[in-house]
Amino acid sequence: MLTTSPLEPADLPMAGAENVVEGGGPGGILSRVFETLDRAGIPYCVLHGYESYPRQIKSDVDCVIDPQTTAAEIHALLHHNSARIGAEIVRCRRYHIVLAGKNADGSRCFLTLDLSVDCAFDDMRFYAGTEVLASRRRHRQFWIPAAHVEFGCYLARTIAKGCLDDARGRRLSTLYWQDAAGCAPQVGRFWAPATAEVIISAAISGDWQPVRRRLSSLQGELRRRVLPRWRLAVNKFSGLATRLMRVWRPDGLNVVLLGPDGAGKSSVIDALSPSLAGAFARSTCRGFAPPLHRLFRRSRHPTDQPHALPARSLLISLLRAGYWFAYATLGYGSLRLALARSTLVLNDRHLIDILVDPKRYRYGGPVWLMWAIWRLSPKPDLIILLDAPPEVLQARKQEVSFEESARQRRAYLSLVRSMRNGHVVDAARPLQHVTRDVSDIILRHLTMRIARNLLSSDAAGESVPQDRPARADLLKSR
Secondary structure, three states: OOOOOOOOOOOOOOOOHHHHHHOOHHHHHHHHHHHHHHHOOOOEEEOOOOOOOOOOOOOOEEEEEOOOOOHHHHHHHHHHOHHHHOEEEEEEEOOEEEEEEEOOOOOEEEEEEEEEOEEEEOOEEEEEHHHHHHOOEEEOOEEEOOHHHHHHHHHHHHHHHOOOOHHHHHHHHHHHHHOHHHHHHHHHOOOOHHHHHHHHHHHHHOOOHHHHOOHHHHHHHHHHHHOOHHHHHHHHHHHHHHHHHHHHOOOOEEEEEEOOOOOOHHHHHHHHHHHOOOOOOEEEEEOOOOOHHHHHOOOOOOOOOOOOOOOOOHHHHHHHHHHHHHHHHHOHHHHHHHHHOOEEEEEOOOHHHHHHOOOOOOOOOOHHHHHHHHHHOOOOOEEEEEEOOHHHHHHHOOOOOHHHHHHHHHHHHHHHHOOOOEEEEEOOOOHHHHHHHHHHHHHHHHHHHHHHHHHHHHHHOOOOOOOOHHHHHHHHHO
């Protein structure tokens, strides 16, 4: 028998929910993702945190998905239905998917789907996905588990994480009172009778303090119950293989921002990191190769007049060129590791700058040598030039002459327009417009990269299993 918890009112349809679904924002995107899965006949189930959906989405959307549906099929389904959903995939790592769309006011928004075939956490599987899906029930526009299954999943994940705050305790008690007869056996599934009695008493009374005091021992008992020892070795090997695959095909992005002094590179970089926080796990800013004076702790000349100092001798310039080449090639390993961790790497100075302005770096060697180093060095994913007329550049900074600003602008334009991954953005406009255009270029590149990966997977037959042609045809047709 289902009863309403005395601690929380029953869920009621939200006023205006239909407008949220039809509009933009993460809520509308999520509703259309659910609709797309239903249309494709793919069973799914939202595990928890759905109480405010679709009006408000506080964090990642955790769902159990049909185990017969591969991650590649989900990617293909969302990609082919991006226009209907109103969002594009900008990052995907198996069942972890990030979608980029727009709010009602036109600003960017992101939705993160954390899909899985089982209810699990940190290599511990608590419920098979088939069991969760078999219990699911309709809630508003989407599916959720039966109360007793949701209680068991939420309780196990909460204990495993070691995070039992007041809000989680209230939610657990609410679920318990919805189906006390069904929830009690779920506790005995993971803990011994004496321990289970403490948890059940907390769920009934709403006082979870006794459970909080025993969280460490509860975690150990849970792990011993659901994670056999032989599984640890398998998990470690699987984790190593996954990390190697991330290095081989990273989902971070290496972006170089170019422009003469006054183009606004630093301001754009400062604004980009928060605006793209939903698309990347982290972001970092890099410059050109660290000056040698830092390595030898020598004093540094002032840089407010970058062209004031003479060029170095030919020998010193050649040595520095060798150092720059070593940094660009050997240092690429650390950059690759950062990209493997879904990092947005923003460069405000790069080897490319020397091709346009060697005087700034006091380079007195042959120009052809720097071009050779550039051709032999690993290339960034994107090169974005912040372009502005010399009048605008000089109004912002006067570190070089007007004629030098004009010359650098012409040189940067000629260079970037010849590059396959080069883009030009009008930087004479207000910062918010420049940042928006740069963000659009980055997100468009991520979307196109996902599309290319899907095409290569189709060509290799990865997303169309030979024993399931009907499902593959259905996904593509939808």
